[in-house]
Ligand SMILES: NC(=O)C1=CN([C@@H]2O[C@H](COP(=O)(O)OP(=O)(O)OC[C@H]3O[C@@H](n4cnc5c(N)ncnc54)[C@H](OP(=O)(O)O)[C@@H]3O)[C@@H](O)[C@H]2O)C=CC1
């Protein structure tokens with residue numbers, strides 16, 4: 001379904017915001033309906049010239065006629081940014097979508113003066129290539145049409161999953177928000193190992209990325225359990241079995257649990273540190 005075009009202002013135009021708005025532009029969203037703000041004038045000039053979106057160095061001005069605001073600055077600067085735009089948004093009441101890790105919807109609502117329709121989203125950077133994965137949570141009081149708009153917006157750049165408990169967004173952060181970095185790290189480690197084993201890096205990288213893509217497509221398209229797909233590669237007493245047993249002996253499963261727990265804990269910790 002074609003989504004309605006609304007005026008969207010991104011506060012912050014860094015890795016995450018630009019992944020979303022570049023993904024939206026690639027999907028045909030009109031550039032004149034998008035505004036982005038940042039601190040660096042050079043960065044803003046570059047965005048205007050390359051993407052033809054509106055840009056501004058003044059957050060309050062940039063939200064003046066916005067239907068939707070996407071808060072995409074680092075959590076540590078969010079309170080200051082909210083203070084800058086609170087008066088304006090209290091008059092115009094746009095839909096507020098935050099992509100910040102940790103920060104709770106009610107905290108943002110309070111920083112913005114209260115009574116706002118706030119949706120929290122945990123997207124990821126593969127949104128840039130239309131392969132994002134976003135978790136979404138809406139404060140009670142957000143209208144169905146506003147939920148629908150946020151869903152359509154993020155669906156343009158990937159998959160969306162709604163959670164009914166806000167705390168689950170910290171788990172989403174541990175899965176898909178931070179998850180691309182885990183996979184990039186695996187690619188990086190496989191390439192290093194391949195070079196150690198004598199393969200030139202460029203050839204190794206091509207094989208690694210295609211293997212990652214193939215594994216994902218196979219899991220998605222067959223719908224088979226990942227554990228079964230893994231077993232299908234493991235011939236008895238074969239090569240894969242040796243590799244998998246090595247991973248198991250070295251504690252890979254425990255390591256993943258620990259890393260994802262640390263990630264979710266950090267999101268909750270940021271909420272406590274910054275939310276007051
Ligand atoms: N990176 C990721 O994979 C993900 C990030 N997030 C969340 O997205 C948010 C942004 O992260 P990320 O994009 O990585 O960060 P970046 O550092 O890449 O981008 C931050 C952006 O905010 C701008 N900025 C800083 N201060 C202000 C201000 N006062 N007013 C307006 N703009 C300002 C910066 O401007 P300038 O460019 O001029 O420096 C920059 O464009 C965070 O809250 C993070 O938790 C969520 C999911 C995934």
Ligand SMILES: O=C(O)[C@@H]1CCC=N1
Pocket residue numbers: 101173177178
């Ligand atoms: O590392 C971070 O804090 C952000 C949130 C999820 C991905 N990047």
